[in-house]
Amino acid sequence: MILAGLILIPAVGGLLAWFTERFNPARPKFAALAAMAAELLAAVYLAAFRSGSARFVVPWIPRFGITIHLYCDGLSLVLVLLTAFLGLAAVASAWTEINERTGFFYFNLLLTLSGVTGVFLSLDLFLFYFFWEVMILPMYFLIALWGHENRVYASCKFFLFTQVSGLLMLVAILALYFLHGQNTGHYTFDYIQLLKTPLSHSAAMLIMSGFLIAFVVKLPSVPFHSWLPDAHTEAPTAGSVVLAGLLLKTGAYGILRFVLPLFASAVRHFAPIAMALGVVSILYGALLAFGQRDLKRMIAYTSVSHMGFVLLGAFAGSRLALYGVVMQILCHGISTGALFILVGGLRERLHTRELDSMGGLWSAMPRLGASLMLFAMASLGLPGLGNFIGEFLVLLGVFQVSPFWAVLASLGFVTSCVYSVWIVQRTIHGPNTRGWNPPDLSGRETVVMAAMSVLILWLGLFPRPVFTAVSPFVENLRQKPQSSAPAPESGRTTGVSRAVRGRTP
Amino acid sequence: MTRIVGHVLILAAVLFFLGLIGVLVRRNIVFMLLSIEIMFNAAGLAFVAAGARWAKPDGQIMFIFIVSMAAAEVSVALALVLQMHHRLKILDTDAAKSLRG
């Protein structure tokens, strides 16, 4: 029940926010904040008291074998926690930025978050695809309605890329559905059933590429990355935070949850290409980031570089790399989210995102300067901060499998350093030629930044809880690729059995 | 008499060809309509011939349908011709290209 609640809370909160706009345009943000706070509380409750696992199954369209099958294990749990946290941060970051059609804005924002949560929790492929679409459409509106100068172009590009790739995934899902149905006579979209589908090699490769294209576009990896800088740059701050922090992660999650277990042997065949793409993303993204003039665009390209580690690690086929991938997902979400919030704050104060017109802002805004420095360092993988753990584990895991790619990817340490110090130099360091003297971070922003800083430090120094949470997933994935799914009858944890018992009438 | 059906079909093809040239070349809408009637007839001729070949009524029935369709078409088309002449004072279809979507 709590899983359905996790999905419904933001959606209902969004509707509420939309509704309250009729009375007062300043009201929706409180509704949204309350909804996200409730969401975070629910997620924390799930983590703390239900040992982070739960299941929720009700039939939806039985004729086609579609059920509402929600399941939460460690992997889903950490991502849902991330969603709730970043959602809260995104709502807070939009506090003063959005002043028109506020209700509809928060509705879209929260609906996106609801979709993201749904994606992280669905174990029914049809439901998964449903939520996949739910998160794209409101994001399109967020960019198209509240974006910056070039928003129509950016939103259309975003929509086309994600929609086309999503349709390919739909085709792949249907192909899997029919293949499974033909083989077993039992037509179902259920992930656990579909895991047992025997697939010929070519069929597996084809279906996998359908899934993979959707996820890789979302991730994004070179050469499908070109929607990302435009979308991130033009989106409003909250949109960028959710895009970079969460929507990209759905791609990574999809690879971990669906591609790796469903197509284990095809993945092994495809791994060299995927790893090459990952390495190219790391280096090429860093090169692109270094060349940008627009701060937001620059940070957007760093995402390409960082998500390259995810692709690289996911296909390495090593447990260490998989742990690293999960860590990278979390920390990138936080660090890039924080950077986007900071850039949004800068833009709100300076009314520009051009690097050429910034500089020397540390003296005027020490709090912002220190936060920007911290997260720039996180982005270059400074040990002690979470991103380092992720990148190091990925590279360590990859090295065990393929030293060549690991060494090439290690060059990313240098290139990320180049762009990170460049960000710092062009914004908070350097001469303050324009005589900027903007106000420092407000109390609200300081709280957000402090929370994010503490979190990234915590992940960097005490990351064990995360690894403990995701270890069942990773260990299952590596041991028995065919049955890595949490089978409902196994009742591995008390949380599962309780959830199962709870829904049985 | 048995060879005649093949020749009828050739005749139908020739008539159709003539009608097509008419439609393609003429700009006056009245002439275009006339050319279309020729093409209808060619088609009807082919149907009737085919019906005769197997001694079945279906060919003639198709011809009846063609005739009824031609009647409906002509009645509407001629009404349109009247409108066009009234509005544009001309029967040139090229001049009526402002009607495109």
Next chain:
Amino acid sequence: MLELLWIIPALPFAGSLFLALLGRKLPRRAIACLGAGSVGICALLTGLVAISFIGHTSSHSFTYTQTLWSWLDVAGFGPSVSLHLDALSLVMILVITLVSFLIHLYSTEFMIGDADYSRFFAQMNLFVGSMLTLVLADNFLLLYLGWEGVGLCSYLLIGFWYGEPQNGYAARKAFIVTRVGDTALAIALFIIFTHLGTLRIGEVMLAARDTWPAGSPIATVTALLLLAGAVGKSAQLPLQTWLPDAMAGPTPVSALIHAATMVTAGVYLIARTNVLFMLSPAALTAVAVIGAATLVVAGFSGLVQHDIKRVLAYSTISQIGYMFLALGVGAWSAAIFHFMTHAFFKALLFLGAGCVIAATDGEHDMFKMGGLRKQMPLVFWTFLIGACSLSAVPLITAGFYSKDLIIWKAYCSARGSVWLWAAAIFGSLLTSMYTFRMVLLTFFGPLRKNATKRPGWPMSLPLVVLAVLSIAGGLVDLPKNFGGGSALTKFLTRDLPSFVTAPGRAVHQGMFGVFAACVSLGGILLIELLMRSRMYEKISESPRAKALHSFWFSGWGFDRLYDLVLVSPYAMLARINRDDVIDYFYTGLSRLSRQGWRGLCATENGRVRSFVLGIALGAAIIIGLAVFL
């Protein structure tokens, strides 16, 4: 007492955090107390720990490991946050905390006029904490944390006065160049973990000795990668270019980070992983050759600099070259001994230079100074002691004992050679020359600029203490010939392999010592003569010398080379590719469909006849296809 070990690195971190969060609201005196105080307590604690540690042991090897918490534990990879204390790290932390405290004390006065007083101390404290973590780390991952942490602090503090683009450039350069070395180090860690299954330094050493045969390629590759990391951090050839530029930071920063502590981290790393290097003679030879080459190359560059701090920077590079040379010939403890004396006298020189610079309103150019001897007697005398120690003036200075040891061992070691010895002795000549060129230009000659400020006690006290240490520091490892017992060497030999002498070379040590002493004194005399007789100017007037001068001045053209080969192409590529060449593909796709749309629009022209034409054409084509295919 040993249980308190964790407080030593924790205290500066805490101080840093506190200052970073609340520093802006505190008065300067409180900031100074906090900043210098945390490190001071650190130094005291270190002393207590040292006493306790030495008391614990008589002669057998004793180490103390303290696990704070388990950092990671995934898939067999379980580094913890643990501290490891043995003789080597004890010597290191003693020197680090002592010198750090003195420099912090000095900074309380030196930086008093700066607006970002608290930020300075926050970052300095962060540095000390990271450095101590680096040295005390029990496993490579924690060492890497400290390693990167000091790099970050170096970056932050070089760019401390970030308003000047030049400083930012220097800071970035330092960070990125050392990051190249760090990446090599990271790859070395990957290899170590993949092949040996652990990152705990002690276990790695044992496992490497057991599993890797001596001279095996894997050991060589690992050792070379570690060397690359060390080279980056310690500013050795070919990654030395960042250090002279790093002088853009405040002078105490140069003294602490870029002379006494951080740059010697490479020496520590190689000493720490000595087993791996012992397994790979090729890598060890590479260490020695890099050291020898660096000390000569940097010596020449130091000889022609104008900026007093740049002279000291090149001198630092050169002296670390000596340490590398010592490591390369297997004189492990000699390297650490030189690290110690170098930390004392180089910190002293930098602090003295800082006094001079502060007194002359930020003047860095030695040719605009002069005659400051009378005006700043204390600074002069302490600076002179430092210079003597750097030039290894025989018998009285600490530098003599440490450097002489290295020069001698470069010859007599089983891995040594005449060439390495010749380079070392030539470097010694260069050292004396550039050092006393600096002294003569700054403190002698006509008075060009008045000293406006006299250092107060927080600045004077460190000078005096360091001057005493620069003299007396040699006593800890006084060789037998001079009546000592080589105490430090004995102490360190518990953790470091003992020195192996080449058969037949270990004779005439006295003669070699006298020769080395003569060379260093000769260097002083030579530069004195050259300067006095105006020969120096005359020589540097000739065109050939001018070309050489500018070549050395620019650090042997390494900067230009890297700029040409790496930096410019990368920057250009980034600039050209700003709009992302892959995006052109998608833009082209959309343009193509737009063109297609235009084309189709053109067919819809409203002419009935052309519609008919289209239908007929379609019919013709379809029937044609049906008929002929």
Next chain:
Amino acid sequence: MNILFYMASIVAVIATLMVILEFNPVHALLYLIVSLLSLAVIFFLLGAPFAAALEVIIYAGAIMVLFVFVVMMLNLGPRSADEERSWHPARVWFGPFLLSAALLAELLFVLRGGGGAGFGEVSPEEVGIALFGPYLLATELASMLLLSGLIGAYHLGRGYGEARRHEPGPVEESTP
């Protein structure tokens, strides 16, 4: 019989050719009626007397009369013939002719060896039975089509009449 067929064919082709070449609409209409009548002869020869009757009564009779009315209403006389002539220089014939000829060639290629052995007469009775038997639905649809044609023509024509009534000005021709 064959001779009769070939004569009718030749008449039909020539008359049709004249329809598309003629510039005077009234003449063209008359040529078309000739063509239709000759087709009726061919229908008769093919053993389809009912179709032949329909061709004469409905096509040549009713539909063509409609054309005649309209041509008269619009007063298309020699003046419009001149206009027509000016619209059709020889070169506009070239492309369409080529295209249509290609189509004709294809059709003839398809029809080569067409025909075959069977041949038989179909009486009006059989047609009637089939029309209200298996083709009942199509017949109903055809009636719907005619109805809609009726409504459409009425609607459009009424608009024409009203517009004429409301719009003063020189009237080009009088409605009969």
